[in-house]
Amino acid sequence: HNNNNASRGAFIVMEGVDRCGKTTQCGLLLDQLRSDNIPAVAMRFPDRTTAIGAMINQYLTGGTDLDDRAIHLLFTCNGRAIVLGMVQQSDVGLPAPDAVIFLDLSQEEAQQRGGYGEERYETKDLQIRVRQRFQKLQQLDTQVPWHVVSAAQSIEEVQADISKIVEKTMAQAKHKKLGKLWQ
Numbered sequence: 001h002n003n004n005n006a007s008r009g010a011f012i013v014m015e016g017v018d019r020c021g022k023t024t025q026c027g028l029l030l031d032q033l034r035s036d037n038i039p040a041v042a043m044r045f046p047d048r049t050t051a052i053g054a055m056i057n058q059y060l061t062g063g064t065d066l067d068d069r070a071i072h073l074l075f076t077c078n079g080r081a082i083v084l085g086m087v088q089q090s091d092v093g094l095p096a097p098d099a100v101i102f103l104d105l106s107q108e109e110a111q112q113r114g115g116y117g118e119e120r121y122e123t124k125d126l127q128i129r130v131r132q133r134f135q136k137l138q139q140l141d142t143q144v145p146w147h148v149v150s151a152a153q154s155i156e157e158v159q160a161d162i163s164k165i166v167e168k169t170m171a172q173a174k175h176k177k178l179g180k181l182w183q
């Protein structure tokens, strides 16, 4: 929006290792926002509904084999399609989130959750490395505030923590320009 006085919504990213509760919490948050009459949309990455997403899904669920570079490119294409299509900005450059909510869960705790181990990346060593990378990424990211929430709490407790962060983020984002990632 070009009008400087116009307020905008907030762009919030939910992150964390497989099975930490991203799907559960995004669903609950969406329900809560909508019942408060706050319009909200959820985007999922990877988006398994696109043609490229279907290829990623086949890879993740073990149906096809691809080398690491090929799958990386597919993930990149899948993300760009979402960003360009949904945010509809002509600039190429990813919009920076107003906040990242990191649902932190140890590998041991994740392993006890339903469905763990069904997908290709859900192996012990890889998930431990993913968690470490997230911690590094958080230190590198000086622009976007990261909020670490313990995902080992009950669903209701996690939801309450997220709710507070989202409320604050929305209030702060209202009159701020949307930033660009790594710029």
Ligand code: ADP
Residues within 6 Å of the ligand: 016, 017, 018, 019, 020, 021, 022, 023, 024, 025, 113, 114, 115, 151, 152, 153, 154, 155, 156, 158
């Ligand atoms: P993700 O989207 O991060 O992979 P999900 O939301 O699909 O995670 O949750 C994975 C599994 O863990 C599901 O079976 C879900 O019901 C369960 N789960 C989610 N949050 C919690 C929680 N706080 N405590 C216990 N189990 C949970």
